[in-house]
Amino acid sequence: MNEVPVIISRLTESFLLNCRIFALTLVFSLPLGLVIAFGSMSRFRPLRWLVRTFVWVIRGTPLMLQLIVIYFGPGLMNMSFSWPGGSSGRFVAANVAFIINYACYFSEIYRGGIESIPRGQYEAGMVLGMTKSQIFFKVILLQVIKRILPPVGNEVITLVKDTALARIIANKEIIMMAGEYTNKGLIWPLFATGIYFLVFVGVLTIVLDWLEKKLSYFRA
């Protein structure tokens, strides 16, 4: 029975991969989503059309498929670009897929939030001589953040569990690791992975509640 600590330490180690994908995806997809949101609200029609089509494709196809296409696509299509060999290539490819996918979802949440801010807030800023960027960053943004926190929180929690999809291109994340034990006839490590996710999401929930409380000092 002294294999238990070994298994747990290997599960923990592989869960760190999930955590790294989670963190990197958030760091890049949250701001990228804003850029995409601006594109989808652009007054320049071709750009708006292009961006909205892109968002439609990304949201309309399975993330699992996107992982496969992004990882194997360049090689199969004989592109000059190729991912680095070995585990680092698989890790980077997984992150790229997650970032693009989540940025598209975030962009739609941002767009909804931005468009929900009353016109009067912009106009009040304009008659006070503020520039467009001052109005956005000093007046609009915080109101948008307050409004979109719950749906963004939902996406963030979904992302925690979606990181397990990275195994489809052989990233050794926690469920893939547990699966190796299942193949040897040991089922409890697979169940144990659930606890990792539960604890992680529990902490996230606390953080999200705290953020929401932080922003409850005003009403918008």
Next chain:
Amino acid sequence: MSFLEVKSIEKSFGNLKVLKNIDFSLEKGEVIAIIGSSGSGKTTLLRCLNFLERPDSGSIIVNGKVIFDAADPTAQRDSDVRRKRLHFGLVFQNFNLFPQYTVLQNVTLAAELLAKERADFKQNRRAILQEIQEHGKKLLAQVGLSDKLDCYPHEISGGQQQRVAIARALALEPDILCFDEPTSALDPELTGEVLKVIRKLAERNTTMIIVTHEMDFARDVADRVIFMDDGVIVEQGSPEEVFENPREERTKQFLMRYNKDFE
């Protein structure tokens, strides 16, 4: 030449002509009340003065300087417009305070942002910001809100919010302060406190254009009354002239309808 000259302003939304050949002028220290039924173009006129709408034709001249000329599109770049609109202040019907800022911050925010563009801002940062704070507090004292500096907009009444909005508009010391139905979104018992503040501004010879449905107030506070209907200025004159002896049939009808509603 008058302090403000508005010359043949026209504005259409699609096929709908909202303003037709609007001409009027305003002297420094004068208070004009614009009356008329909903949809007569009063609000659009104010929005044109504040560059929230761009007139299709006509020009606006403040203090001898052309600040808008529809015939000269080169003078309509965003950066130009931003500076020029500071000649005017605007108080909105539904206040439009910034909810995430305190009462004092609402008043000082724009001034602080503008101060950052000053060449000497870096050296005198503290003094400048201090001055803006003091000015903001003074304005809030003027509108009777010294005890609400650190409140957020949702914590105060509608009448108080509108008074903050007035202080905010005054903070940048506009040449002409415009009011777009400043009491229409307020409960009747709260309109008094806002009208009192505007009346006090009139006594201090603040140059103002007030779009309002409060006829008694307009008669009281305005030096001149403009009656608008269907996008044109039908009649203008002193409050006595317009309210007691209206020359135009449309003005008579409007005032009659108004009096009937309130009897």
